[in-house]
Amino acid sequence: MSNKRKYRALRGTVDVLPDIQPQWHHVREVMISVCERYGYGQINTPILEDYNLFVRGVGEVTDIVEKEMYVIKDKGGDELALRPEATASFCRAYLEHGMRNKPQPVRLFAVMAPMFRYSRPQAGRLRQFHQLNVEAIGDQDPITDAEIIGLCWQIFHELGLSDITIQLNSIGDGECRPNYVHALQSYYEQQLSQICVDCKKRMERNPLRLLDCKESRCQPVIEAAPRSTTYLCGNCENHFSHLTKCLNEMAVPFKLEHRLVRGLDYYTRTVFEVQTLAEGGQNALGGGGRYDGLIEELGGTSTPGMGFAIGIERVIINLIRQGIEIPKPPPPQIFIAHIGPNAKISAVALSTNLVRSGVANILGPAGKSLKGQLRQAGNIGVSYVAIIGEEETRRNIVTLRDMTQHDQIEVPIDYLPQHLSSKQT
Ligand code: HAM
Numbered sequence: 001m002s003n004k005r006k007y008r009a010l011r012g013t014v015d016v017l018p019d020i021q022p023q024w025h026h027v028r029e030v031m032i033s034v035c036e037r038y039g040y041g042q043i044n045t046p047i048l049e050d051y052n053l054f055v056r057g058v059g060e061v062t063d064i065v066e067k068e069m070y071v072i073k074d075k076g077g078d079e080l081a082l083r084p085e086a087t088a089s090f091c092r093a094y095l096e097h098g099m100r101n102k103p104q105p106v107r108l109f110a111v112m113a114p115m116f117r118y119s120r121p122q123a124g125r126l127r128q129f130h131q132l133n134v135e136a137i138g139d140q141d142p143i144t145d146a147e148i149i150g151l152c153w154q155i156f157h158e159l160g161l162s163d164i165t166i167q168l169n170s171i172g173d174g175e176c177r178p179n180y181v182h183a184l185q186s187y188y189e190q191q192l193s194q195i196c197v198d199c200k201k202r203m204e205r206n207p208l209r210l211l212d213c214k215e216s217r218c219q220p221v222i223e224a225a226p227r228s229t230t231y232l233c234g235n236c237e238n239h240f241s242h243l244t245k246c247l248n249e250m251a252v253p254f255k256l257e258h259r260l261v262r263g264l265d266y267y268t269r270t271v272f273e274v275q276t277l278a279e280g281g282q283n284a285l286g287g288g289g290r291y292d293g294l295i296e297e298l299g300g301t302s303t304p305g306m307g308f309a310i311g312i313e314r315v316i317i318n319l320i321r322q323g324i325e326i327p328k329p330p331p332p333q334i335f336i337a338h339i340g341p342n343a344k345i346s347a348v349a350l351s352t353n354l355v356r357s358g359v360a361n362i363l364g365p366a367g368k369s370l371k372g373q374l375r376q377a378g379n380i381g382v383s384y385v386a387i388i389g390e391e392e393t394r395r396n397i398v399t400l401r402d403m404t405q406h407d408q409i410e411v412p413i414d415y416l417p418q419h420l421s422s423k424q425t
Helices: 018-037 051-057 063-068 087-096 142-159 177-189 197-205 207-212 216-223 234-249 312-321 341-356 370-380 390-395 413-421
Strands: 048-050 070-073 079-082 106-116 128-137 164-170 268-276 284-290 305-311 334-338 361-363 384-388 397-402 407-412
Touching: 018 106, 018 128, 018 142, 018 312, 048 051, 048 087, 051 063, 051 079, 051 087, 087 106, 087 128, 087 305, 128 142, 128 312, 142 164, 142 234, 142 268, 142 284, 142 305, 164 234, 177 197, 177 207, 197 207, 207 216, 234 268, 268 305, 284 312, 305 312, 334 341, 334 370, 341 361, 341 384, 341 390, 341 413, 370 384, 384 390, 384 413, 390 397, 397 413, 407 413
Parallel strands: 334 361, 334 384
Antiparallel strands: 048 079, 070 079, 106 128, 128 305, 164 268, 268 284, 284 305, 384 397, 397 407
């Protein structure tokens, strides 16, 4: 009996194969380009962080910390987490590297950063996924909120994704939110017979999350619930109305959504989400907001912050769904076909010399017929094939076939790199 085990990628993790790399590359380039045009600098933070960073940062009573975080005890006995998100890490780095002494806000981004959440995998929901994170730390003016939302919108615009909306809300701050939460709880007290079991638990544990319950029986209750924007204090109201004025001036479209509360505890005032209108799958492509209390929560002096994250896999699913053409990288310029043991050695040396001269090439497989190698070259779409048989090896030449002109010439093998680089534009 065979005891061979078949290894597969873990549930909720995927291999990003060469075929899909042009999409990943394109999305990455667009994201970097927009962030850099807005003056943001790239930062990489570790995947492993202190477990408590997220308990304090994201909040103990959140799905992410309670149910979804990958927690590891290392050999030294320290409790670590595979990061479920990056905002807490950015804030830790801001504090650790004294970024308070730089001109504020400090504008940072990280692209294609892997995140880990133990959730039930489905289309667009993975256990290892990737995000673009953009954060502006150290400024509380609504123009920073507007800049961040504008940046986020610009990325979707330049990616060519059309069927998306920005949903916007303000959930107030430490001064006005308690009044709102109180009003929400009092209202729900009157609705106990209408709501689901989970909402009964949420009333005490995490009342704002009542508003994004997906159960159909709770929908009419949510629709008629008190709205956070009605309870904003003067400062929060002022902040929100300045933000909407800026967005209008910037021609960034948005829709006010009183149900939007987001799943992380650190938000204050502005919250927003980018959603696709497409049916099925996960429709939140990105989201974020203001987190003016987070840095203090992590042990720093009170410092405001504002940012968002976009899920790369969800963006790519939607690029494909909308049939958006991605520029494909050109095929290698030349295929090296070789026949015989001596030719094989000349061929591998030629391949290396071509690379060293900047010529992209594919080395043919050993032991395959010339016909088979030429067919392979045709499928790849190279412009040239260098043919090396025993005769060519003896004479130190290659037969160079031009695949578009359908003619061939003999070229000294040592001269081929120079010959081909002169043909590159
Ligand atoms: P989030 O809403 O938890 O926010 O995640 C942002 C985006 O990451 C989502 O809109 C989605 O596109 C993607 N995403 C989340 N979970 C998954 C998953 N399991 N599989 C695939 N994609 C996923 C945050 O992470 C906040 N840190 C955003 C932020 C930055 N707020 C302020 N600054």
